Amino acid sequence: MIRIEGVNKAFGKQQVLKDIRLDIPVGQVLGLLGPNGAGKSTLMKILIGLWKADSGTVMVPERIGYLPENNPLYEEMYVTEYLRFMAEMTQIADWRLKIEDLIEKVGLTPERHKHIRELSKGYRQRVGLAQALLGDPQLLILDEPTTGLDPNQLVDIRALIRSLGKERTVILSTHIMQEVREMCDRVVILNHGEIKADEPIDQIQDLEQLFHDKTYGRI
Secondary structure, eight states: OEEEEEEEEEETTEEEEEEEEEEEOTTOEEEEEOOTTSSHHHHHHHHTTSSOOSEEEEEOOSOEEEEOTTOOOOTTSBHHHHHHHHHHHTTOTTHHHHHHHHHHHTTOGGGTTSBGGGSOHHHHHHHHHHHHHTTOOSEEEEESTTTTOOHHHHHHHHHHHHHHTTSSEEEEEESOHHHHHHHOSEEEEEETTEEEEEEEGGGOSOHHHHHHHHHHTOO
């Protein structure tokens, strides 16, 4: 269970997060939806420990995997070499077996002997996902994981993320509503640092209308 209670964050006079409260159980994929500047990235950076909240409490598991939007990779390395390097850097035990398992799980087997620079955007995302999963995280945080993918790659990555959410908590940050509908069990809409909606996906009749109402102030 991820628990966020009364989290606030400001940068100077700008209040970026305002009294954020969420409970997210294991086995749930939560879509964090909002316009640019809504506070999504700030909340994620607090969850992974990069930034501290000004007030409130955050309860997260020890093992967290994170895939940032720009997915920084060492392009001169081979796929397997990069995953081995990251496993050694983070002192992951039994990394050989884990790497073999992850390469298969994320669908990298046909590309495993290539340099990362030779990979398509979709396969680079798979490398990033494999790296995020190296420590067998209980919480997986994905920031815009499907940006720039072609339609075929989108189908594969969506299916992979849905499967990952069966055994851990996944928080997926995006501004694309279709991604939330396709991959998430629940949506939280942020705007101006506040939670404007928190609903199960299967109880939302019109996600686009809900988003419009909550971000443009009709409700």
